[in-house]
Amino acid sequence: MSVYTINELCYRSVHDPPFREALLADPAGTLATLELTDEERDAFMTQNIGQLYLWGANTFLLGHLMRYKLFGVEREQYSKSIWAAARSVGRPAGGP
Amino acid sequence: MAEIVCALGVPHTPAFPKMARSEGPDGPVERLFRAVREQLEAVQPDVLVVYDSDHVNTFFFNKWPTFAIGVTPEIYGPNDDNSGLPKTVVASNEEFAHHLYAGGVESGFDFMLAQKFEIDHSIMVPLHFVTPKLNVPIVPLFINGVAPPLPAAKRCFALGSAVRSTIESWPKDMRVAVLASGSFSLDVAGPMMEPGGNSGTPAMDWSNRVVELLGAGKITDLLEETTSDQIARAGNVAGEILNWIAMLGMLDGRKPSFVEKHDGFGHAFAAWRWD
Numbered sequence: 001m002s003v004y005t006i007n008e009l010c011y012r013s014v015h016d017p018p019f020r021e022a023l024l025a026d027p028a029g030t031l032a033t034l035e036l037t038d039e040e041r042d043a044f045m046t047q048n049i050g051q052l053y054l055w056g057a058n059t060f061l062l063g064h065l066m067r068y069k070l071f072g073v074e075r076e077q078y079s080k081s082i083w084a085a086a087r088s089v090g091r092p093a094g095g096p
Numbered sequence: 097m098a099e100i101v102c103a104l105g106v107p108h109t110p111a112f113p114k115m116a117r118s119e120g121p122d123g124p125v126e127r128l129f130r131a132v133r134e135q136l137e138a139v140q141p142d143v144l145v146v147y148d149s150d151h152v153n154t155f156f157f158n159k160w161p162t163f164a165i166g167v168t169p170e171i172y173g174p175n176d177d178n179s180g181l182p183k184t185v186v187a188s189n190e191e192f193a194h195h196l197y198a199g200g201v202e203s204g205f206d207f208m209l210a211q212k213f214e215i216d217h218s219i220m221v222p223l224h225f226v227t228p229k230l231n232v233p234i235v236p237l238f239i240n241g242v243a244p245p246l247p248a249a250k251r252c253f254a255l256g257s258a259v260r261s262t263i264e265s266w267p268k269d270m271r272v273a274v275l276a277s278g279s280f281s282l283d284v285a286g287p288m289m290e291p292g293g294n295s296g297t298p299a300m301d302w303s304n305r306v307v308e309l310l311g312a313g314k315i316t317d318l319l320e321e322t323t324s325d326q327i328a329r330a331g332n333v334a335g336e337i338l339n340w341i342a343m344l345g346m347l348d349g350r351k352p353s354f355v356e357k358h359d360g361f362g363h364a365f366a367a368w369r370w371d
Binding site: 004007008011014015053058059060061062063066067075078079082083085086091092093094095096 | 151152153156157175176177178242243283284285286287288289290291294296298329332333
């Protein structure tokens with residue numbers, strides 16, 4: 001589990017523009033350079049925001065994925081995924 | 097000696113500059129910020145001490161402070177791009193900031209020293225409205241309000257009291273204003289976000305309760321009720337209330353000269369005067 005690296009990816013997407021551009025241009029190739037497990041890389045590539053949240057990633061930071069549409073994440077997919085994940089463990093969630 | 101001349105509490109929603117433009121000068125954002133700004137301009141401060149919670153833009157989890165203070169001649173910001181505000185440099189007062197740093201450590205509040213850092217929208221949005229010419233030097237005091245475990249409300253209140261004593265031990269004449277930045281209920285990109293936006297206000301009842309207690313000056317009740325569970329229920333950045341609570345620790349139980357909810361939001365605007 002590499003929650004630190006998950007958070008770091010989100011942080012760098014704001015503060016390291018060349019890194020953000022690389023994530024947009026070649027998401028899989030850029031993920032391959034980071035110390036993440038295959039499962040974690042897969043969660044990013046499949047826009048499984050809820051799983052990243054359940055692993056303990058900071059939710060404010062995860063929002064940067066939506067802001068920059070990294071890995072193709074759009075707001076609707078982001079919110080559905082994080083709502084479902086929260087409900088799956090009995091935590092409060094917004095949405096319908 | 098230095099004296100505190102006024103205290104202000106405001107939110108820092110990144111969309112405020114855009115909202116203010118579309119709502120116009122009589123819209124709620126401009127009107128509420130104008131009410132605060134007029135209080136500040138009336139007392140002509142020499143420095144503005146700002147209690148703020150970094151949104152993981154100034155610091156990261158490689159080194160994450162519960163309490164930190166900026167000690168530097170000038171500060172760059174905003175270093176995030178969600179507010180659309182121009183990137184600029186704000187003056188600070190390094191000597192006075194170091195006095196607050198040393199006074200904090202000596203009185204049991206071990207600020208992390210930050211001498212090379214940038215600030216994000218959570219300071220620059222309030223400054224954009226409150227000191228639009230950026231002509232009042234700022235000293236930022238950072239309180240962790242976004243990454244639990246957060247410091248306890250009573251600890252933050254005591255921190256504010258200690259900062260006040262340190263301010264008053266500054267030997268030179270100086271007029272010090274204080275600003276607390278933050279919301280009471282807000283979840284940004286977390287599971288309590290609502291459809292149609294990137295955030296939610298999951299505890300509007302709590303936000304209203306905070307406003308009620310602030311207006312009545314019932315600070316003891318506020319400290320009792322601001323628990324870590326309550327903050328968690330109110331959203332992933334609801335810990336920003338700790339900035340307000342630190343500021344309240346400097347006020348001797350004063351009631352605000354005004355406090356007003358911002359309709360539709362989990363936050364408020366307020367000011368305290370000494371005269």
